[in-house]
Amino acid sequence: MSIKELDKEYVAATYARFPICLTAGNGSRVVDDEGKEYIDLGTGIAVNTFGYSDNAWADTVSKQLNTIQHTSNLYYSEPCARLAEQLCLRTGMKKVFFSNSGAEANECAIKAARKYGELNKGAEYTTIITLRDSFHGRTVTTLAATGQEVFHKDFLPLTSGFVHAIANDIEDVKRLASENKCCAVMFEVVQGEGGVRPLTQEFLTALESFARENNLLLIADEVQTGNGRTGQLYGYMNFGITPDIVSTAKGLGGGLPIGATMLGERVKDVLGASMHGSTFGGNPVCCAGALNILSRLTDECLEGVRQRSAYIFDQLTGAKGIKNVSGLGLMIGVECEKDATDVITACRERGVLVIKAKNKVRLLPALNIPMDDLKKSIEILKEVCAE
Numbered sequence: 001m002s003i004k005e006l007d008k009e010y011v012a013a014t015y016a017r018f019p020i021c022l023t024a025g026n027g028s029r030v031v032d033d034e035g036k037e038y039i040d041l042g043t044g045i046a047v048n049t050f051g052y053s054d055n056a057w058a059d060t061v062s063k064q065l066n067t068i069q070h071t072s073n074l075y076y077s078e079p080c081a082r083l084a085e086q087l088c089l090r091t092g093m094k095k096v097f098f099s100n101s102g103a104e105a106n107e108c109a110i111k112a113a114r115k116y117g118e119l120n121k122g123a124e125y126t127t128i129i130t131l132r133d134s135f136h137g138r139t140v141t142t143l144a145a146t147g148q149e150v151f152h153k154d155f156l157p158l159t160s161g162f163v164h165a166i167a168n169d170i171e172d173v174k175r176l177a178s179e180n181k182c183c184a185v186m187f188e189v190v191q192g193e194g195g196v197r198p199l200t201q202e203f204l205t206a207l208e209s210f211a212r213e214n215n216l217l218l219i220a221d222e223v224q225t226g227n228g229r230t231g232q233l234y235g236y237m238n239f240g241i242t243p244d245i246v247s248t249a250k251g252l253g254g255g256l257p258i259g260a261t262m263l264g265e266r267v268k269d270v271l272g273a274s275m276h277g278s279t280f281g282g283n284p285v286c287c288a289g290a291l292n293i294l295s296r297l298t299d300e301c302l303e304g305v306r307q308r309s310a311y312i313f314d315q316l317t318g319a320k321g322i323k324n325v326s327g328l329g330l331m332i333g334v335e336c337e338k339d340a341t342d343v344i345t346a347c348r349e350r351g352v353l354v355i356k357a358k359n360k361v362r363l364l365p366a367l368n369i370p371m372d373d374l375k376k377s378i379e380i381l382k383e384v385c386a387e
């Protein structure tokens with residue numbers, strides 16, 4: 001059987017895969033099993049932070065792999081402790097819980113917020129306000145947090161205690177806060193799966209004031225927006241707000257699974273011994289890789305992200321066949337006159353990999369994509385949209 005046939009036969013049919021099998025990559029270039037080369041503007045959905053065959057990261061990971069690959073959380077482990085230290089030093093957060101994915105990072109954020117509510121407001125203060133069109137994961141609880149009915153309908157009943165406000169509408173947040181006993185508000189500063197839609201500065205500033213006045217925690221879901229993707233280390237840093245909890249995953253690992261839930265001053269001690277855990281959480285290999293990624297998210301690197309972003313916006317805004325360009329940093333949504341799926345297919349046939357978010361073509365290139373590759377791929381996207 002071919003790989004495609006094997007996959008169709010034996011892998012659960014939850015993914016609508018593109019009809020190619022990727023076998024190797026270097027930088028922002030990747031090849032399929034027929035030897036065709038592509039410029040990749042998707043990075044495994046915002047994961048391969050510095051592209052494929054990233055030697056600095058791979059060397060660190062290999063070294064750790066050949067030293068000690070796993071210990072369990074019954075023991076102390078250096079990469080885990082050092083990564084937590086770096087995350088706290090770079091964000092001002094106070095403690096970190098490690099897991100393996102974005103959904104799990106959010107599960108921990110939700111548990112911490114509920115425990116905070118119980119300890120500080122009363123046992124009934126369990127409700128979390130999230131936003132419509134948000135995406136927070138695929139577990140039963142993070143699906144409930146996700147403000148999109150389409151993800152809910154096959155798996156009811158979901159975890160109770162989530163209400164969904166209209167994004168960028170502070171009055172709707174206030175209404176829900178008055179109608180429910182709430183402990184937190186959870187948001188993505190740029191709604192990724194919801195169509196690459198940034199929240200407004202006005203909304204986030206008002207949300208922070210409202211949360212402070214009403215003893216509500218702010219939970220920033222930085223699973224997709226985090227780790228340099230928006231041109232700042234974490235997306236919230238573009239808006240001058242200070243969340244109480246920050247969850248992240250994806251690009252932090254650079255290609256290995258890791259989730260991190262950063263707990264700020266108000267929540268740093270709410271989770272005590274035995275209240276949460278994960279067998280693989282804080283795995284030394286994943287943490288060593290993440291330490292390498294984090295150490296390279298320098299001011300210079302972030303400036304490079306902003307410059308590449310400006311180039312893309314400049315090239316695509318107002319271009320023929322393009323209705324709208326949205327997003328922040330290297331997390332960009334392109335609304336085309338043509339159907340997004342047709343644009344994605346045509347780009348792929350011409351050697352450029354892009355992905356979808358709702359009705360938009362989504363671009364999530366490596367933070368260090370060489371300018372030549374970026375120029376070439378954006379040119380192809382423009383040609384496809386214009387035809």
Ligand SMILES: Cc1ncc(COP(=O)(O)O)c(C=O)c1O
Pocket residue numbers: 100101102103104106135136137138188192193221222223224225249250
């Ligand atoms: C904002 C956000 N939160 C959570 C998740 C879930 O992450 P994971 O697939 O690693 O569980 C995603 C995944 O796309 C995401 O974009």
